Amino acid sequence: MNLNNLSPYIRVAWDNFIEPPFHISERVIFDYELLYVKDGEIKVTVEDKVYYGIPGDIFLFKPLQPHAIYLLNNKRLHQPHIHFDLYYQSDSPQVKISFKPLKAIMEEEKQWFREDVTPLMEDPLPNHIRLNKPVVIEKLIYDIIFEMERKFPYYETSAKGLFVQLWVQLLRENHWKNNAHLLSKWELLDRIKNYMSHQTEHEITLDELSKFANLNKYYLCKLFKKAFNITPIQYHVAVRLEKAKQMIQFTNLSLSVIAEKTGFQSIHAFSRAFRKLEGVSPSFYRKRVT
Known part of the structure; x- marks a missing residue:
């Protein structure tokens, strides 16, 4: 449905x-x-x-x-x-x-x-x-x-x-x-999402999130996926790519600079992640929206 x-x-x-x-x-x-x-x-x-x-x-x-x-x-x-x-x-x-x-x-x-x-x-x-x-x-x-x-x-x-x-x-x-167990943890899960939403300049690791949330990283990952149907790392990649889309659309920065500013190790890693989420390359997306 x-x-x-x-x-x-x-x-x-x-x-x-x-x-x-x-x-x-x-x-x-x-x-x-x-x-x-x-x-x-x-x-x-x-x-x-x-x-x-x-x-x-x-x-x-x-x-x-x-x-x-x-x-x-x-x-x-x-x-x-x-x-x-x-x-x-x-x-x-x-x-x-x-x-x-x-x-x-x-x-x-x-x-x-x-x-x-x-x-x-x-x-x-x-x-x-x-x-x-x-x-x-x-x-x-x-x-x-x-x-x-x-x-x-x-x-x-x-x-x-x-x-x-x-x-x-x-x-x-x-x-x-x-999912009563999620309700008791909802405030924490919301803080975790908010934290990731403001960390778009680098890749976040489960160890970093575990320290921030004071939770075992495996339990954190399981809890987050149950709540949002996506892993914390997948969510953070999506957040960074959303930031990248804004830069592509509203700035003249090169794709390499945008990849660097959103925490991707290379333009190739950025392009692979972008294509996987959007179905098109970053360069094609820029032509389509500008």
């Missing part, structure tokens, strides 16, 4: 209340739904699993996924929720909200089922997330609801942008939950 191509379509965004003893019997939906528990307690069944939701929890229901919602303890449910497509399709505006079980879906309606692309994600979002920062998620949901209700000029584009922020925040919540 390429997040760079994410182009959500917000079908509806509602701030609803459900009074006991009402419940939502098992149904399937054509699209995705995010349901935020603002107040109340619920039991949710998704396929063969049972979840219990409390204020601050969020549920993700996926296309064709049977689910039901039951109120608990005779409490009213306050449930801001959003129905959406992750990728806009030509029929997105025509697709309806489903409140029916699969057996009641008419044959002509079955074409509306979206393809569930969440299994293609690096860390697929689960059906139930107990949020660490519900205030951030809640605000984004209500901002989307506001846009969809008021319908000011360009509201759909605004809601789309807010939804991308919401989706990223959910991905981060899930990532931290799955």
Whole structure:
């Protein structure tokens, strides 16, 4: 799932209340739904699993996924929720909200089922997330609801942008939950990245980083790669090449001088690294951007 191509379509965004003893019997939906528990307690069944939701929890229901919602303890449910497509399709505006079980879906309606692309994600979002920062998620949901209700000029584009922020925040919540050890080290990892970003004039070694971070270099490398999907040395090469690209574009310095100023041992080493990252030689890049 390429997040760079994410182009959500917000079908509806509602701030609803459900009074006991009402419940939502098992149904399937054509699209995705995010349901935020603002107040109340619920039991949710998704396929063969049972979840219990409390204020601050969020549920993700996926296309064709049977689910039901039951109120608990005779409490009213306050449930801001959003129905959406992750990728806009030509029929997105025509697709309806489903409140029916699969057996009641008419044959002509079955074409509306979206393809569930969440299994293609690096860390697929689960059906139930107990949020660490519900205030951030809640605000984004209500901002989307506001846009969809008021319908000011360009509201759909605004809601789309807010939804991308919401989706990223959910991905981060899930990532931290799955990698709790990274969360405790995040401030240190950020300092390491910042340190490398300001050391563009020479090659950094793992020994140097280990001394700076006061961590075993092998543990540091493993931790960094888990957090950013790249080794510290690879990250530092990319930082230096980004600096080199700026020099190529905005100065008249020779490529040899740029290679020296960004810590490469020779113009040949610089050219190899540049081509590997950019797919073109430094000289070709200079002709293209100047």
